[in-house]
Amino acid sequence: MDSRYVLVGLLGGGGMGKVYLARDEVLDRDVALKVLREQYAEDWELVERFEREAKASASLNHPHIVSVYDRGRTAEGSYYIAMEHVPGGTLKDLILKEGSMEAAEALRLTSQVADALGVAHASGIVHRDVKPHNVLLTAAGDAKVADFGIARAASKVSLSNSSRVLGTATYMSPEQAMGDPLGPESDLYSLGVVLYEMLTGKVPFEADSSVGVAMKHVSEPPRPPREKDPEVPEGLNAVVLKLLQKKPEDRYSDAAELVADLSRLEEGLAPVFAASRSASGAETTRALTQPLAPAPVHGNPGGAHRGFVRSPRRRRARLLAAVLVALLVLLGMLGVGLSQSSGGSMFGSVGKAVEEAEQALSVGEGEVPKVVGLTAEEARGRLAEQGFGVAVERSKSGAEDEGRVVGQSVPGGQEARRGSRIALTVGGGPRTVKVPNIVGMTPEKAQTKIDEAGLKLGGRKEAPSADVAAGEVSAQDPAAGKEAKLGTEVELTVSSGPPAASQPQRVEVDVPDVSGLSVDEATTILRAAGCEPAGTKTETSPEPEGTVIGTDPPMGTAVASGTPVILVVSGGPGVPPAGDPSGGPAAQPATASPDASDSPKFPSKPAPSAGPRADDPQPSSQKPTPSPPEPTSPEPTSPEPTSPEPTSPEPTSPGGATGAAPPSTTPSPPSVPASTAPP
Known part of the structure; x- marks a missing residue:
């Protein structure tokens, strides 16, 4: 085809065209080639819209939108669009094969489709044919939205022919069924039908004809998904019913609001914008795991309609529209049919009439004031002055934007x-989270847990722990359960194993005052204080003998528990010098001779220590001099049984003097008497 694409096989077909698997010979890749049906090739208005939308679709670059590569016309006159080939089949195929799916999977796919629609809506493109047949699945199970280009061109076709052109009316919004102008809310309604089908395996409305289905979309409230399947979470049930509101303004105002609610549900939080109603009209909105507070709406606590109580004129307008719809249903049942006219379908004409009636009876449209930068209360008041309601969603922000509007829908x-209702995003300041418990984890696992909580891993140190195995986290700061701002660093202490027994923890104690006590009493007190008695030493002291007079280290000194302490004990006032085991009296100095006062001072010779001299002329004239005790002998020496022999005086030479000899200090045999010096 077109000298570039080789058709491989037919993938499927729709009301407007057929889709082929083709090979791009230029870029050597598989593509999906959508070809416009021949009967529309001569409709220049339709062809112009087809090409314009193909260009717009090619400009959409999003991971959940099927990429459009090329557009053209064959030699035979057929128009085509070359786009990305997604081999995983359609969402409709999956539903037909498996029926309802898990809520988490339905939520994930809906978020992806809503993201894609939001990108298209921001570019001014309304899909107009959102259905599971147009949601393709990749091999990884992700969603990709297709058919942005063709669906918009179908707006001029009548509903009576829609079963051939649009497939079915199963996924149409009420305004689409009425022929009204379509906006992003129409795509969101259709997505609500798709979500309903994913959760229950069934569509919300079924009838024998497309007209019957369309009328149910216009006038009949849907049965809540939870009534069909109680396993559907209440929060998701609320989102579905919000999407399926009859009036566009009662739904999400844009895809961003829907994505915000879906994100909150994924986190286990309450949806902000969803306001579901049960079949009886009672509000049933709840969160997945906790009661769901209504969206913050001022002016209407019941939350019936985006913050405003309907005026009687608006109620009359709705009544008028309902009467007209009922009339159309009656005409359809009578077989009148719906024929095309120059101005569009009969549904389009009636829709315009209803729109004009509503505009005449209601307040109409107005300019939305800019409220970004105002406080939430200021913005609410400014919007209320212009007749708009407000829904507020809090989001993480800097401290300077806390409490102020940072975005508006x-x-x-x-x-x-x-x-x-205008959705306002108000800065909630830095978000806080609960610090997870990571004690007992390895540092690697702890870091994963910290990252998941939106926190950061801080410093790390090691310390012994008797309770936590080596290599695991034994302590953390901040502690588990504390509130911390996103990005807060969590400090880790990692166990190095149990503490060594040889290195007990040091505890300081003071050496107690034990002065005046006995050794036994002091020993008891030392042990009680945490010190270790280490013996005694004796010192001379006027204190009673055996009394403690000090310690080593001194009393009052701070020491480690278990430090040895020596007791200093009084030995009394007469304790002998160290090394005198005998305990005898000290040696007395020798006395000088009575007549030696006028003699020169010469050292005297040692006196004999024992035995009388044979030639001693005056044995009794000299006072006896006792021998001193042995100073260094290891054993005491018994004293001589006889008193020491008197020593004879030295003969006096002329002009001389006789000196007394000092006592002997060394043990020896009886010494020989000193000789007399010559004159």
Whole structure:
């Protein structure tokens, strides 16, 4: 085809065209080639829209949108679009094969489709044909939205022919069934039908004809998904019913609001914007795991309609629309049919009439004021003055934006229907989270847990632990369960194993005052204080003998528990010098001779220590001099049984003097008497 694409096989077909698997010979890749049906090739208005939307689709670059590579016309006159080939089949195929799916999977796929629709809506493109047939699945199970280009061109076709052109009316929004102008809310309604089908395996409305299904979309409230399957979480049930509101302004105002609620549900939080109603009309919105507070709406605590109580005029307008719809249903049942006219379908004409009636009876559209930068209360008041409701969602922000509007769903200066609700994103300041418990984990596992909580891993140190195995976290700061701002660093202490027994923890104690006590009493007190008695030593002291007079280290000194302490004990006032084991009296000095006062001072010769001299002329004239005790002998020497022999005086020479000899200090045999010096 077109000298570039080789058709491999037919992948499927729709109301507007067929889809082929083709090989791009230029870029050597597989593509999906969508070819417009021949009967529409001569409809220049349709072809122009087809090409315009193909260009717009090619400009959409998003991981959940099927990429459009090329567009052209064959030699035979057929228009085609070459796009990304997604081999995983369609979401419809999966539902038909497996029926309902797990809520978490349905939520994940819905978020991906909503993201894709949000990108398209921001570019001014309304899909108009959101259904599971147009959601393709990759091999990894991710969603990709297709058919942005063709679906918009179908707006001029009548509903009576829609079973051939659009497939079915199963996924149509009420305004699409009525032929009204379509906006992003229409795509969101259709996505709500898709989500309903994913959760229950069934669509919300079924009838024998496309007209019957369309009328149910317009006038009949859907049965809540939880009534069909109680396993559907209540929070997700609320989102579905929010999407399936009859009036566009009662749904999510844009895909961003929907994605915000879905993200909150994934985190186990309450949806902000969803306001579900049971079949009886009672509000049933709840969170997945906790009661769901209604979206913050001021002016209407019941939350019935985006923050505003309907005026009687708006109720009359709705009544008028309901009467017209009932009339159309009756005409359909009578077989009148719906024929195409120059101005569009009969549904389109009636829809325009209803729209005009509502505009005449309601407040119409108005310019949305810019409120970014204002406080939440200021923004609420400014929007209320213009007739708009408010829904507030808190989001993480810097401290300077806390409490102020950082975004609004409808930009300032744009037109919106009065009575609709404007979603405001208000800065909630730095978000806080609970610090997870990581004690007992390895550092690697602890870091994963910290990252998942939105925190950061801080410093790390090691310390002994008797309770936690080596290599595992034994302590953390901040502690588990504490509130911390996102990005807060968590400090880790990692166990190095049990503490060594040879290195007990040091505990300081003071050496107690034990002065005046006995050794036994002092020993008891030392042990009680944490010191280790290490013996005694004796010192001369006027204190009673055996009394403690000091310690070593001194009393009052701070020491480690178990430090040895020596007791200093008084030995009394007469304790002998160290090394005198005998305990005898000290040696007395020798006395000088009575007549030696006028003699020169010469050292005297040693006196004999024992035995009388045979030639001693005066044995009794000299006072006896006792021998001193042995100073260094290891054993005491018994004294001589007889008193020491008197020593004879030295003969006096002329002009001389006789000196007394000092006592002998060394033990020896009886010494020989000193000789007399010559004159």
